Amino acid sequence: MPPSRLWLQWFERGAAPGLGRREQLCASLRQAMREGDLQLGERLPSSRMLAADLGLSRVTVEAAYGQLEAEGYLSRRIGQGSFVAFARAPEAAPRTPAGARVAHLNMRPPPLSQRGQRIADGGACEDPRRPLPFAAGSPDLRAFPLPLWRQLIKRRLSDAGGRELLGYGEPQGLACLREAIAGYLRQARGLRCSAEQVLVLTSSQQALQLLAGMLLDEGDRVWMEEPGYRGAATAFAAAGARLRPVPVDAHGLCPPERGSEPPPRLIYLTPSHQYPSGVALSLARRQALLELARREGCWLIEDDYDSEFHYEGRPMPALQGLQPEQEPGRVLYLGTFSKALFPSLRLAYLVLPPELVAPLCTARSIQDGHSALLPQAVTADFISQGHFAAHLRLMRQLYRQRREVLMNELQARVGDWLRPQPSPGGLQIAALLPPGEEASWSRRAAGAGLLTPSLSALYRGPARLDGWLLGFAALTPAEIVVAVQALARLQR
Numbered sequence: 001m002p003p004s005r006l007w008l009q010w011f012e013r014g015a016a017p018g019l020g021r022r023e024q025l026c027a028s029l030r031q032a033m034r035e036g037d038l039q040l041g042e043r044l045p046s047s048r049m050l051a052a053d054l055g056l057s058r059v060t061v062e063a064a065y066g067q068l069e070a071e072g073y074l075s076r077r078i079g080q081g082s083f084v085a086f087a088r089a090p091e092a093a094p095r096t097p098a099g100a101r102v103a104h105l106n107m108r109p110p111p112l113s114q115r116g117q118r119i120a121d122g123g124a125c126e127d128p129r130r131p132l133p134f135a136a137g138s139p140d141l142r143a144f145p146l147p148l149w150r151q152l153i154k155r156r157l158s159d160a161g162g163r164e165l166l167g168y169g170e171p172q173g174l175a176c177l178r179e180a181i182a183g184y185l186r187q188a189r190g191l192r193c194s195a196e197q198v199l200v201l202t203s204s205q206q207a208l209q210l211l212a213g214m215l216l217d218e219g220d221r222v223w224m225e226e227p228g229y230r231g232a233a234t235a236f237a238a239a240g241a242r243l244r245p246v247p248v249d250a251h252g253l254c255p256p257e258r259g260s261e262p263p264p265r266l267i268y269l270t271p272s273h274q275y276p277s278g279v280a281l282s283l284a285r286r287q288a289l290l291e292l293a294r295r296e297g298c299w300l301i302e303d304d305y306d307s308e309f310h311y312e313g314r315p316m317p318a319l320q321g322l323q324p325e326q327e328p329g330r331v332l333y334l335g336t337f338s339k340a341l342f343p344s345l346r347l348a349y350l351v352l353p354p355e356l357v358a359p360l361c362t363a364r365s366i367q368d369g370h371s372a373l374l375p376q377a378v379t380a381d382f383i384s385q386g387h388f389a390a391h392l393r394l395m396r397q398l399y400r401q402r403r404e405v406l407m408n409e410l411q412a413r414v415g416d417w418l419r420p421q422p423s424p425g426g427l428q429i430a431a432l433l434p435p436g437e438e439a440s441w442s443r444r445a446a447g448a449g450l451l452t453p454s455l456s457a458l459y460r461g462p463a464r465l466d467g468w469l470l471g472f473a474a475l476t477p478a479e480i481v482v483a484v485q486a487l488a489r490l491q492r
């Protein structure tokens with residue numbers, strides 16, 4: 001007789017909306033017999049035992065057994081028990097030893113929904129845990145002003161307001177942080193926004209997931225930059241969207257000819273510093289995309305993930321600020337503190353057109369409620385007291401120098417097989433490898449303890465460039481030199 005936990009699995013498998021427990025049990029036993037999990041002649045547990053295993057009343061189990069007997073699935077013999085009377089067609093039900101059947105059952109994939117399966121198949125979005133050379137996208141945590149952060153935490157907790165930070169908070173985020181973010185974005189990025197339009201979240205990934213769930217229906221078209229950010233592609237694909245990779249050239253995303261195909265519902269962009277190529281979306285393209293969004297009623301996501309780190313002048317002002325004031329907003333602006341402060345802070349933000357604020361706050365409230373209050377309060381203080389601007393100035397200086405060291409070292413030591421692509425900002429450099437050689441070089445690099453994030457993996461279509469995205473920001477100049485020497489040794 002199969003063990004209790006299998007009976008429980010089968011019973012749970014038979015659940016369906018509106019089904020009573022007796023019908024659920026009947027349905028699950030019929031299914032087990034049809035699928036060969038219970039086979040002709042097999043004895044069922046007594047109604048008393050099964051009732052105890054499934055947490056049902058004995059009357060319910062008796063009633064289910066009675067019904068299955070009436071339907072011909074079971075035969076019940078007084079004093080002997082209940083036996084399976086249903087025989088599957090022999091070719092469809094190869095008889096296997098009971099032990100083998102149990103093992104086979106345990107190996108079944110978990111019963112996921114279609115959406116769940118899509119998410120599982122899309123792969124995880126994981127970032128490197130340690131700043132190993134050349135992990136991409138990692139800021140330098142050794143340079144973060146920890147003593148100052150500690151002081152700000154202490155002050156917040158010793159304040160009269162300290163206890164308020166222990167309770168539940170607004171899904172939209174602490175007002176003081178929203179004010180600080182809106183002020184920073186207006187001043188540094190040219191956004192047109194107020195604190196009421198800001199939604200504080202845990203990460204850009206949460207924002208993308210939230211937007212995908214709230215703005216996309218199954219089968220909606222989404223234009224993605226090609227190559228582009230996988231975290232965004234995975235969020236849209238999980239929502240059932242149809243992704244259309246749109247090539248990126250020297251002016252950023254190059255939209256298809258007007259009228260050549262149906263318009264998208266949403267366009268995902270990294271306009272100030274395209275991920276991963278580093279190009280900026282030209283003004284003409286920005287205007288064309290805003291015009292498209294206005295005409296077709298589609299949304300533009302502006303992921304401004306690393307605009308804080310531009311080393312040659314200031315980045316172009318945000319696309320969001322280019323929208324005419326009197327028109328309804330089509331741009332959903334996304335920013336994160338993962339790079340500008342530190343990733344475990346788990347704070348990012350969306351700036352939304354006013355009509356989207358309430359529905360997205362509701363959606364957020366049913367996801368995870370809100371972001372932790374103490375880090376929100378401390379981040380607000382860090383910004384409003386001027387430490388954020390000072391920290392960014394310092395980090396820009398450090399990173400600019402590191403980027404230069406990496407460019408020079410790469411050109412001098414491995415320039416014959418690895419071609420770094422100049423870029424005005426960011427925490428990593430894209431470098432091209434000879435066509436078809438990425439996999440073999442990556443294997444050799446991994447053998448030498450180097451992380452070399454793949455460039456070709458960021459393409460969805462068949463035309464791909466081979467190369468790596470080499471992170472430099474978390475490494476000191478001396479560490480960069482050592483790491484490039486290790487790259488150079490791979491040639492031998």
Ligand SMILES: Cc1ncc(COP(=O)(O)O)c(C=O)c1O
Pocket residue numbers: 137202203204205206229231270275303305336337338343347348
């Ligand atoms: C384009 C882009 N957007 C967003 C993020 C991640 O931000 P978060 O850590 O807030 O999810 C990254 C991280 O590398 C990125 O490259």
